[in-house]
Amino acid sequence: MKLLPLRTNLYHHxxxxxxxxxxxxxxxxxxxxxxxxxxxxxxxxxxxxxxxAYRPIKQDExxxxxxxxxxxxxxxxxxxxxxxxxxxxxxxxxxxxxxxxNLLDKWGFGGEPRQLYIKDPSRIYELIERIWNxxxxxxxxxxxxxxxxxxxxxxxKQSSLDNKKLDPGQAIKFIRYHxxxxxxxxxxxxxxxxxxxxxxxxxxxxxxxxxQINRLFxxxxxxxxxxxxxxxxxxxxxxxxxxHPTMTIRQVAAYIGMEPVYFTRLxxxxxxxxxxxxxxxxxxxxx
Numbered sequence: 001m002k003l004l005p006l007r008t009n010l011y012h013h014x015x016x017x018x019x020x021x022x023x024x025x026x027x028x029x030x031x032x033x034x035x036x037x038x039x040x041x042x043x044x045x046x047x048x049x050x051x052x053a054y055r056p057i058k059q060d061e062x063x064x065x066x067x068x069x070x071x072x073x074x075x076x077x078x079x080x081x082x083x084x085x086x087x088x089x090x091x092x093x094x095x096x097x098x099x100x101x102n103l104l105d106k107w108g109f110g111g112e113p114r115q116l117y118i119k120d121p122s123r124i125y126e127l128i129e130r131i132w133n134x135x136x137x138x139x140x141x142x143x144x145x146x147x148x149x150x151x152x153x154x155x156x157k158q159s160s161l162d163n164k165k166l167d168p169g170q171a172i173k174f175i176r177y178h179x180x181x182x183x184x185x186x187x188x189x190x191x192x193x194x195x196x197x198x199x200x201x202x203x204x205x206x207x208x209x210x211x212q213i214n215r216l217f218x219x220x221x222x223x224x225x226x227x228x229x230x231x232x233x234x235x236x237x238x239x240x241x242x243x244h245p246t247m248t249i250r251q252v253a254a255y256i257g258m259e260p261v262y263f264t265r266l267x268x269x270x271x272x273x274x275x276x277x278x279x280x281x282x283x284x285x286x287x
Contacts, residue, residue, distance in 0.1 A: 007136035116159035
């Protein structure tokens with residue numbers, strides 16, 4: 001199985017016609033990830049090899065994600081996951097925008113996470129690759145939706161009867177902006193906080209030129225897209241330091257996709273304290 005780099009169909013979304021559509025698709029060696037506000041759409045993760053661990057935010061125990069399992073995570077569901085062991089955690093993923101009355105809820109992809117055993121992962125990979133081939137710059141909404149429908153039915157067909165349901169957590173709603181283009185771009189940045197993007201790369205995912213997306217952000221939010229990314233990264237870091245006081249500064253920086261020294265400098269500029277002082281102030285307030 002080969003790596004299929006992230007492809008998005010965000011700016012192609014046509015909710016007037018299709019009941020659901022693919023937002024992102026690909027495969028990767030999954031790294032540690034914390035999503036304090038969840039992901040803005042429903043996610044399907046299929047583990048092809050290696051092992052991972054998953055838990056809702058504020059749940060003490062981790063749920064182990066074994067090979068040949070599908071992990072479903074609802075939209076806007078705060079969570080974190082990380083690889084386990086020495087081998088890479090190789091996963092395929094499809095995120096789904098469910099537009100018409102939560103149609104997928106009736107298939108078991110509703111408000112609670114769940115794990116399903118997959119008997120034929122090669123078949124699921126084949127379907128993910130088909131979606132990937134017709135996504136991004138090669139988008140075909142009819143083929144993509146057809147293959148997405150096939151994945152959902154294939155998963156239900158293959159999954160065992162004793163599927164595991166995970167405990168639900170409290171969702172934190174994603175804040176959207178009125179301007180549709182800025183909404184799409186800010187959604188993408190929130191969902192991929194740990195990735196580095198240039199302005200042209202962001203624009204290509206959203207379907208506008210770099211000049212247009214920069215102008216629209218300035219008009220709607222009073223800042224550029226990269227300034228906005230920096231802002232939400234620092235907000236996420238402050239929340240991590242507050243809710244996870246045992247995390248090191250290096251770990252927090254890694255979670256938001258920054259180098260520690262650069263992160264420390266920007267954090268002090270934003271909050272007036274370096275991260276270590278910020279942590280100490282929290283401990284002092286709680287003592």
